[in-house]
Amino acid sequence: MFLSVEGLSLTIDGKKLLDSISFSAEKGTITLLSGLNGAGKSLLIRSLKGLENPESGKIILSGRELTKRKERMKAFALVFQDTALGIVGSTVEKDIAFGPQNLGRSHDEVAETVDEQLAFFSLEEKRKTRPAVLSGGEKRKLAIAGVIAMQPEVILLDEPFANLDYPSTLTVIRTLIKLKETGHTIIVVSHEAEKFLAHTDMTIILEKGRIKASGRSRDMIRTLKDNNVYLPADASFEELTWLR
Amino acid sequence: MASMIFLPDGKDTALSRRNPLSKLIALIAISGAALSGPDESVPVILGALIIISYVFSVPIVKRLWEAKAMLLIAVFIGLAEYFQDGDILSSLAESAAFITVLGSATLFTATTDPVELSSSIGSALTHIAGKKAWGFASDIMLTISILPSIFQVSSEMMEARKSRGGRFAAHPIKNLSEYTISLISLLIERMINLSDALESREYDRNAERAAAPYALPDILLALITAILAFTLIWIEKN
Numbered sequence: 001m002f003l004s005v006e007g008l009s010l011t012i013d014g015k016k017l018l019d020s021i022s023f024s025a026e027k028g029t030i031t032l033l034s035g036l037n038g039a040g041k042s043l044l045i046r047s048l049k050g051l052e053n054p055e056s057g058k059i060i061l062s063g064r065e066l067t068k069r070k071e072r073m074k075a076f077a078l079v080f081q082d083t084a085l086g087i088v089g090s091t092v093e094k095d096i097a098f099g100p101q102n103l104g105r106s107h108d109e110v111a112e113t114v115d116e117q118l119a120f121f122s123l124e125e126k127r128k129t130r131p132a133v134l135s136g137g138e139k140r141k142l143a144i145a146g147v148i149a150m151q152p153e154v155i156l157l158d159e160p161f162a163n164l165d166y167p168s169t170l171t172v173i174r175t176l177i178k179l180k181e182t183g184h185t186i187i188v189v190s191h192e193a194e195k196f197l198a199h200t201d202m203t204i205i206l207e208k209g210r211i212k213a214s215g216r217s218r219d220m221i222r223t224l225k226d227n228n229v230y231l232p233a234d235a236s237f238e239e240l241t242w243l244r
Numbered sequence: 245m246a247s248m249i250f251l252p253d254g255k256d257t258a259l260s261r262r263n264p265l266s267k268l269i270a271l272i273a274i275s276g277a278a279l280s281g282p283d284e285s286v287p288v289i290l291g292a293l294i295i296i297s298y299v300f301s302v303p304i305v306k307r308l309w310e311a312k313a314m315l316l317i318a319v320f321i322g323l324a325e326y327f328q329d330g331d332i333l334s335s336l337a338e339s340a341a342f343i344t345v346l347g348s349a350t351l352f353t354a355t356t357d358p359v360e361l362s363s364s365i366g367s368a369l370t371h372i373a374g375k376k377a378w379g380f381a382s383d384i385m386l387t388i389s390i391l392p393s394i395f396q397v398s399s400e401m402m403e404a405r406k407s408r409g410g411r412f413a414a415h416p417i418k419n420l421s422e423y424t425i426s427l428i429s430l431l432i433e434r435m436i437n438l439s440d441a442l443e444s445r446e447y448d449r450n451a452e453r454a455a456a457p458y459a460l461p462d463i464l465l466a467l468i469t470a471i472l473a474f475t476l477i478w479i480e481k482n
Binding site: 046049051073074077078080082085086088089090091094098099101102103104107128146147150 | 256357358359389434437438440441442443444445446447448451453454
């Protein structure tokens with residue numbers, strides 16, 4: 001298994017917010033983390049990233065346990081729900097360059113990475129554009145490009161469809177599919193399963209900091225509905241995408 | 245007001261390509277010439293500034309108009325000068341000098357990337373302060389980046405209260421304390437989120453960064469504006 005999380009628990013101010021979370025993910029797959037508000041979805045991906053300090057549990061990636069926070073920081077990339085926070089460069093190309101520069105890469109390496117990401121995310125024409133004037137979908141693409149440029153092993157996305165209009169949502173779904181096709185391992189926190197469930201491989205439902213249910217996304221339609229996740233009535237698994 | 249704070253327009257122009265330190269020197273020189281040079285030179289400097297801004301497509305007049313509070317201060321400066329000396333031309337020159345400083349600062353912020361500015365300052369200061377200079381430069385960059393947030397959060401908070409019928413003037417002292425507490429807590433929340441975002445992209449405050457290179461036009465820009473400022477100030481003093 002590419003990623004294994006074993007018994008992850010997190011307590012803040014005496015309150016257990018994540019309780020013995022265990023799951024695994026194969027390389028090149030998309031895992032959906034779903035659940036109601038306050039279930040602990042965002043806390044779980046923040047813990048994987050190293051922004052929270054779980055008191056127990058193991059995170060094993062490609063057979064090696066990530067014991068240090070710095071290792072988790074490097075291995076996982078997190079795209080925040082509020083993209084405005086993650087975008088720090090004054091132009092698209094400068095924002096993509098920000099991460100690789102912080103990793104101490106040479107000028108030529110940074111330039112090469114920026115060109116690669118601009119091409120991959122079809123942002124070449126926006127190279128000199130100010131991020132503030134991009135559309136919602138383009139901003140989300142830029143936020144993803146900015147973290148992919150740091151060559152992480154797993155990409156974590158927190159509510160990637162939040163506040164996006166229909167075309168922007170399609171842009172993000174296409175981006176996720178492209179990332180999956182190029183072998184990236186992705187974990188998406190979302191309660192909008194109806195928009196892209198058909199492209200996911202595994203689904204995990206959290207409730208009050210615990211895993212309530214998990215399994216192949218194809219087999220989870222009934223369970224998602226039973227757990228207050230909206231899915232259109234009578235839609236087959238393949239129909240659960242806005243890309244139809 | 246927020247539009248006057250580092251809002252690079254992202255356009256690739258001869259001015260945006262100039263080294264940030266050269267532009268900073270030019271900004272200080274122009275401001276010094278406007279404030280301490282002869283009154284007669286102020287309209288010339290202001291006129292030149294407006295022409296330059298249009299050449300480089302930076303709408304400084306529009307941005308100055310958005311900063312009405314600052315323009316109001318310019319008017320007060322002129323009025324104070326008039327009541328003190330009774331000289332209308334001198335008071336107009338004082339107001340124009342203040343607007344020139346604002347205009348040149350706007351031109352500077354519209355064509356300068358805060359990240360490049362901080363790396364240039366850091367690089368220049370390492371000769372004096374050693375490696376600590378990078379931390380100082382990072383602080384400048386973060387402060388500049390945070391400033392627009394303060395105005396945005398403040399304006400969003402005011403609008404939200406207004407839309408629910410809140411009137412600041414009804415209880416100004418009580419409202420001021422409430423506004424301040426809400427603003428500070430919102431800003432702290434935003435700063436924590438920003439800190440997480442920077443950390444997740446491996447941002448290291450003390451890391452050495454590549455500074456923008458210097459070219460002949462950079463040296464000429466700094467030199468010409470500095471000589472101009474010294475000459476005007478020397479004329480005024482003598």
